[in-house]
Amino acid sequence: xxxxxxxxxxxxxxxxxxxxxxxxxxxxxxxxxxxxxxxxxxxxxxxxxxxxxxxxxxxxxxxxxxxxxxxxxxxxxxxxxxxxxxxxxxxxxxxxxxxxxxxxxxxxxxxxxxxxxxxxxxxxxxxxxxxxxxxxxxxxxxxxxxxxxxxxxxxxxxxxxxxxxxxxxxxxxxxxxxxxxxxxxxxxxxxxxxxxxxxxxxxxxxxxxxxxxxxxxxxxxxxxxxxxxxxxxxxxxxxxxxxxxxxxxxxxxxxxxxxxxxxxxxxxxxxxxxxxxxxxxxxxxxxxxxxxxxxxxxxxxxxxxxxxxxxxxxxxxxxxxxxxxxxxxxxxxxxxxxxxxxxxxxxxxxxxxxxxxxxxxxxxxxxxxxxxxxxxxxxxxxxxxxxxxxxxxxxxxxxxxxxxxxxxxxxxxxxxxxxxxxxxxxxxxxxxxxxxxxxxxxxxxxxxxx
Amino acid sequence: xxxxxxxxxxxxxxxxxxxxxxxxxxxxxxxxxxxxxxxxxxxxxxxxxxxxxxxxxxxxxxxxxxxxxxxxxxxxxxxxxxxxxxxxxxxxxxxxxxxxxxxxxxxxxxxxxxxxxxxxxxxxxxxxxxxxxxxxxxxxxxxxxxxxxxxxxxxxxxxxxxxxxxxxxxxxxxxxxxxxxxxxxxxxxxxxxxxxxxxxxxxxxxxxxxxxxxxxxxxxxxxxxxxxxxxxxxxxxxxxxxxxxxxxxxxxxxxxxxxxxxxxxxxxxxxxxxxxxxxxxxxxxxxxxxxxxxxxxxxxxxxxxxxxxxxxxxxxxxxxxxxxxxxxxxxxxxxxxxxxxxxxxxxxxxxxxxxxxxxxxxxxxxxxxxxxxxxxxxxxxxxxxxxxxxxxxxxxxxxxxxxxxxxxxxxxxxxxxxxxxxxxxxxxxxxxxxxxxxxxxxxxxxxxxx
Numbered sequence: 001x002x003x004x005x006x007x008x009x010x011x012x013x014x015x016x017x018x019x020x021x022x023x024x025x026x027x028x029x030x031x032x033x034x035x036x037x038x039x040x041x042x043x044x045x046x047x048x049x050x051x052x053x054x055x056x057x058x059x060x061x062x063x064x065x066x067x068x069x070x071x072x073x074x075x076x077x078x079x080x081x082x083x084x085x086x087x088x089x090x091x092x093x094x095x096x097x098x099x100x101x102x103x104x105x106x107x108x109x110x111x112x113x114x115x116x117x118x119x120x121x122x123x124x125x126x127x128x129x130x131x132x133x134x135x136x137x138x139x140x141x142x143x144x145x146x147x148x149x150x151x152x153x154x155x156x157x158x159x160x161x162x163x164x165x166x167x168x169x170x171x172x173x174x175x176x177x178x179x180x181x182x183x184x185x186x187x188x189x190x191x192x193x194x195x196x197x198x199x200x201x202x203x204x205x206x207x208x209x210x211x212x213x214x215x216x217x218x219x220x221x222x223x224x225x226x227x228x229x230x231x232x233x234x235x236x237x238x239x240x241x242x243x244x245x246x247x248x249x250x251x252x253x254x255x256x257x258x259x260x261x262x263x264x265x266x267x268x269x270x271x272x273x274x275x276x277x278x279x280x281x282x283x284x285x286x287x288x289x290x291x292x293x294x295x296x297x298x299x300x301x302x303x304x305x306x307x308x309x310x311x312x313x314x315x316x317x318x319x320x321x322x323x324x325x326x327x328x329x330x331x332x333x334x335x336x337x338x339x340x341x342x343x344x345x346x347x348x349x350x351x352x353x354x355x356x357x358x359x360x361x362x363x364x365x366x367x368x369x370x371x372x373x374x375x376x377x378x379x380x381x382x383x384x385x386x387x388x389x390x391x392x393x394x395x396x397x398x399x400x401x402x403x404x405x406x407x408x409x410x411x412x413x414x415x416x417x418x419x420x421x422x423x424x425x426x427x428x429x430x431x432x433x434x435x436x437x438x439x440x441x442x443x444x445x446x447x448x449x450x
Numbered sequence: 451x452x453x454x455x456x457x458x459x460x461x462x463x464x465x466x467x468x469x470x471x472x473x474x475x476x477x478x479x480x481x482x483x484x485x486x487x488x489x490x491x492x493x494x495x496x497x498x499x500x501x502x503x504x505x506x507x508x509x510x511x512x513x514x515x516x517x518x519x520x521x522x523x524x525x526x527x528x529x530x531x532x533x534x535x536x537x538x539x540x541x542x543x544x545x546x547x548x549x550x551x552x553x554x555x556x557x558x559x560x561x562x563x564x565x566x567x568x569x570x571x572x573x574x575x576x577x578x579x580x581x582x583x584x585x586x587x588x589x590x591x592x593x594x595x596x597x598x599x600x601x602x603x604x605x606x607x608x609x610x611x612x613x614x615x616x617x618x619x620x621x622x623x624x625x626x627x628x629x630x631x632x633x634x635x636x637x638x639x640x641x642x643x644x645x646x647x648x649x650x651x652x653x654x655x656x657x658x659x660x661x662x663x664x665x666x667x668x669x670x671x672x673x674x675x676x677x678x679x680x681x682x683x684x685x686x687x688x689x690x691x692x693x694x695x696x697x698x699x700x701x702x703x704x705x706x707x708x709x710x711x712x713x714x715x716x717x718x719x720x721x722x723x724x725x726x727x728x729x730x731x732x733x734x735x736x737x738x739x740x741x742x743x744x745x746x747x748x749x750x751x752x753x754x755x756x757x758x759x760x761x762x763x764x765x766x767x768x769x770x771x772x773x774x775x776x777x778x779x780x781x782x783x784x785x786x787x788x789x790x791x792x793x794x795x796x797x798x799x800x801x802x803x804x805x806x807x808x809x810x811x812x813x814x815x816x817x818x819x820x821x822x823x824x825x826x827x828x829x830x831x832x833x834x835x836x837x838x839x840x841x842x843x844x845x846x847x848x849x850x851x852x853x854x855x856x857x858x859x860x861x862x863x864x865x866x867x868x869x870x871x872x873x874x875x876x877x878x879x880x881x882x883x884x885x886x887x888x889x890x891x892x893x894x895x896x897x898x899x900x
Contacts, residue, residue: 095663095690097831104838136708136776141766148761149708149776150691150829153701198836213545213663213690217831221706221840225761232838238831240545240663240688241600251603256671258586258599311598311675316591326586326599379600381547381667381688382832386648388554388682390671 074211077156080126082437084279087160087209088296088374088399089268091247095213096239096378097220098300098395100166100202100430101231108174112449114230118163118223119443125215128156131222148225151218159210161219163444164298164432169203179448181289183280183297183402184433190415192426199302199428202234207298207397213238235428237302239378239395246376252329252337256305256379256392257423259322260329263337264364266374277372277406278399280436291447294436296399299373299407302380302428305393310423321419323358331360341366359420362413371406373398393424403431524661527606530576532887534729537610537659538746538824538849539718541697545663546689546828547670548750548845550616550652550880551681558624562899564680568613568673569893575665578606581672598675601668609660611669613894614748614882619653629898631739633730633747633852634883640865642876649752649878652684657748657847663688685878687752689828689845696826702779702787706755706829706842707873709772710779713787714814716824727822727856728849730886741897744886746849749823749857752830752878755843760873771869773808781810791816809870812863821856823848843874853881 074094078086103111121131130136132146139146170180189195206223210216217238224233243255244262248269255261266273275281282293310318319325319332329337333345333353343361347353354361365372376399381392400406415421435445524544528536553561571581580586582596589596620630639645656673660666667688674683693705694712698719705711716723725731732743760768769775769782779787783795783803793811797803804811815822826849831842850856865871885895 099834137765139765141769142764144762145708145765145768145776147708148706148757150704150706152704152708152777214829217690217829217842221757221831221842224840225758228758228762233834233840234838236831236834236840238688238690238833240667240690254600254602256598256600258595258597258602307598307671308675308678312594312678314592315587315589315595318595319591326595327602379664379667381671381686383688384549384683384686388684390674390683390686392667392671 074158075155076158077127078158078160080123080161081439083439084294084296084437085160085162085434086126086437087162087207088278088376088434089246089274090158090160090209091250091268092242092244092376093158093160093209093216094211094242095209095216096242096395096397097208097213097216097236098239098397099206099208099220099224099236100234100300101204101206101224101227102234103169103173103203103230104232105230106173108176108449110230111174114227115163115445115449116443117226119438121222121226122161122219122444123438125151125219125222126156126159126161128154128159131226148218148222150221151215154212154215154218157210157212157215159208159215159219161223162207162209162298162434164205164207164434165445165448166202166204166430166432168201176448179288179291181280181285181292181433183285183289183292183404184431185404187299187403187411187429187431188408190411190426192415192421193429194425194427195429196427199235199237201430202432204231205298205300205430205432213240237300237380237395237428238382239380241379243377243379243394244375246374255377255394256307256381257310257318257322259318259324259326260337261394262375262377263324263329264341264360264372266372273372274374277401278374280401284401289433291435291445291450292433296374296401296434297403298432298434299396299398299400299403300428300430300432301396301426303394303396304391304425304427306389306423306425307392308389313423320355321359321423323354323360332358355419357417357419359414359418362418363410368410368413371410373400373406373410399434524608525605526608527577528608528610530573530611531889533889534744534746534887535610535612535884536576536887537612537657538728538826538884539696539724540608540610540659541700541718542692542694542826543608543610543659543666544661544692545659545666546692546845546847547658547663547666547686548689548847549656549658549670549674549686550684550750551654551656551674551677552684553619553623553653553680554682555680556623558626558899560680561624564677565613565895565899566893567676569888571672571676572611572613572669572894573888575601575669575672576606576609576611578604578609581676598668598672600671601662601665604662604665604668607660607662607665609658609665609669611673612657612659612748612884614655614657614884615895615898616652616654616880616882618651626898629738629741631730631735631742631883633735633739633742633854634881635854637749637853637861637879637881638858640861640876642865642871643879644875644877645879646877649685649687651880652882654681655748655750655880655882663690687750687830687845687878688832689830691829693827693829693844694825696824705827705844706757706831707760707768707772709768709774709776710787711844712825712827713774713779714791714810714822716822723822724824727851728824730851734851739883741885741895741900742883746824746851746884747853748882748884749846749848749850749853750878750880750882751846751876753844753846754841754875754877756839756873756875757842758839763873770805771809771873773804773810782808805869807867807869809864809868812868813860818860818863821860823850823856823860849884 130147135147136149170176208216208219252260280292331341345353377396385391580597585597586599620626658666658669702710730742781791795803827846835841
């Protein structure tokens with residue numbers, strides 16, 4: 001196979017040229033570094049975040065290079081290449097645009113070429129550059145621009161773009177049936193599921209996370225544009241606020257029930273936890289799915305919350321249902337958020353401080369044979385439902401080593417016992433195999449086609 | 451009439467108490483000032499923005515008070531009270547949650563009480579506080595919390611909450627028929643309109659703008675919650691990126707066509723332009739609509755953009771349709787964004803540099819008898835349309851002194867001649883009368899009920 005990419009990926013458009021002088025507008029507060037220096041840092045394999053401005057922002061070219069950028073700087077660029085895909089253990093960015101796509105071509109070669117083109121574009125956009133060299137105007141007046149332009153002048157904004165392959169991709173269309181990982185099975189139906197086929201499934205998914213929603217939307221829109229004739233959007237979901245921390249450096253955010261969520265998440269700083277619960281190990285998939293080593297499985301669930309009903313529920317009842325206090329996020333019976341969950345502790349009434357069917361108990365590893373997952377979900381509000389209510393909730397995303405052994409038993413337990421079910425409705429569902437990270441010279445999912 | 455409010459509005463919950471010590475989490479980079487100091491500044495009538503943390507963020511209590519906060523600090527609090535409502539000439543925040551509501555009660559007194567309660571809550575939330583004193587837990591374990599909690603720990607984030615009254619509010623339900631302003635008429639049908647009744651109209655509207663979408667969503671959600679039984683959501687719209695500058699201090703953003711938009715907007719720094727084009731003057735409405743003096747009319751249009759078609763349109767054609775170059779946003783035939791539009795200038799081919807039907811020409815005051823409006827729109831992406839495309843576009847919001855004399859002739863000209871119509875579809879529409887600012891002791895729209 002030809003080494004990929006044949007052409008250099010990013011550096012030249014990130015060098016401000018005379019033509020570009022003075023053209024850059026950077027909307028955000030920014031730690032200015034020259035694009036060239038930032039690229040050099042990324043190419044040299046630095047794993048810390050670098051602040052770069054988009055494309056040809058010449059205004060920053062002469063600025064001094066800081067010795068070290070803050071790890072969570074909202075404008076920073078996140079390295080695209082590595083052992084694992086970015087956007088999984090990357091400290092969860094604030095905003096999401098997630099899209100599921102169906103492949104509409106019958107030609108496997110077109111799909112492979114698209115994955116190569118997507119790799120180039122995603123890497124460029126992750127650095128804060130436009131989707132293709134030349135950007136807005138490079139193709140000349142008689143061609144459609146190579147980039148749609150709405151993120152021009154915005155910084156990289158922590159963009160990560162993560163790809164996944166759905167079970168349906170491994171049917172008989174593309175000769176991939178004998179490459180389907182054993183762990184990539186459609187999810188079973190759970191009690192209470194009210195799934196909408198228009199919000200479920202997909203041959204492919206793209207998860208774009210960024211600290212500026214315009215940057216996330218721009219990334220998805222440009223990849224979709226490049227895929228015209230090869231893929232079509234099946235469904236998509238915007239998320240406006242992260243509901244999980246994936247790093248101990250992040251404060252735990254709140255979900256649309258107003259509670260801190262995901263306090264006990266698997267985090268980036270737990271290499272053993274990640275190895276045990278998140279990354280596919282070489283021994284997991286031998287034969288058909290061997291290409292998944294270093295990858296992870298993504299489960300997405302669109303969980304509508306009946307927030308109007310919840311908002312009329314007394315505080316004590318809310319806290320009993322969740323198993324934490326609302327203000328601090330402390331486990332009931334404890335004082336602080338990160339105090340341990342003590343399921344044996346009794347309250348003043350002699351009953352367990354954490355009720356037996358509380359959400360935190362049912363979802364806790366101690367009740368699930370040690371199973372954990374890495375949650376990376378987002379709050380959403382998608383307008384209203386036509387009968388006076390906001391269509392709001394949680395777009396649940398979780399990464400794991402094996403959905404059948406992790407998400408499925410967890411969701412079975414929740415579906416059968418969780419009192420929270422009165423207040424929620426799962427109306428979208430999908431599972432994807434996210435391949436390992438893209439190494440130098442590789443394209444997204446290359447091992448799948450090898 | 452009883453002076454409003456009877457109880458003090460904001461100060462006490464913003465003073466960190468011993469009970470609250472250590473409970474604050476502020477997710478954003480923050481210019482820390484004590485809540486008390488910030489409130490004092492607002493109460494003293496300061497018009498510059500102050501950075502405050504939400505509610506009882508004790509972590510900032512001991513921090514030094516900066517002499518002056520940057521005017522556009524993303525975390526700042528915007529004063530709620532003043533001569534005009536906040537959220538009109540306020541430098542446009544990055545994110546929007548807009549909701550149109552119908553009044554479902556038949557009792558005018560309930561509506562008036564809700565407006566009082568909304569005023570208290572909106573002022574508190576604008577300061578970064580919870581919707582009601584006591585916030586998440588103040589009502590005790592046996593009552594539903596007074597605040598839904600998802601913005602707890604977030605800064606004020608520049609939140610503004612702006613209210614408007616639709617023409618339908620002035621029917622025979624609430625005894626307001628003889629208070630209807632002459633200028634508040636339903637918009638006429640324009641050529642090409644494809645309006646969806648489920649995205650149009652409404653008795654009331656609330657525009658919440660903030661630099662953190664979670665803060666904007668929280669504000670709308672809590673006001674809707676408080677209105678249970680009195681109002682119901684008719685439709686709502688999230689916007690993820692502003693498409694207009696309303697201050698010369700802001701860079702011009704880009705819309706989903708990738709072009710800079712609203713360069714020639716009426717801006718906060720133009721008092722004469724605002725008086726002429728935005729604020730209702732006392733002489734405009736005498737009799738029925740006299741209460742609107744100092745207010746403004748809001749026109750909202752949901753404009754779906756066929757971005758997939760646009761993205762395949764050659765650069766030159768895109769630029770000819772808009773009348774500006776894509777990269778700089780300069781008028782065609784000129785070099786820089788703020789160069790004047792010169793409709794007499796010829797290109798090398800002897801034709802006008804700005805084509806006669808270019809969008810910027812049709813919408814320009816010189817073609818409309820001097821009419822201008824204050825644009826305050828947002829980019830949106832609402833998932834996909836079920837046939838492979840993103841449902842994306844512009845949620846157009848504009849403020850003006852008289853829709854019939856400003857928006858209507860402008861839109862008539864655009865609807866009949868604008869080449870852009872091939873790429874867009876107006877599918878939602880509404881008009882609202884936004885009352886003047888809330889002065890000390892007043893509630894939202896008090897003059898309407900006086």
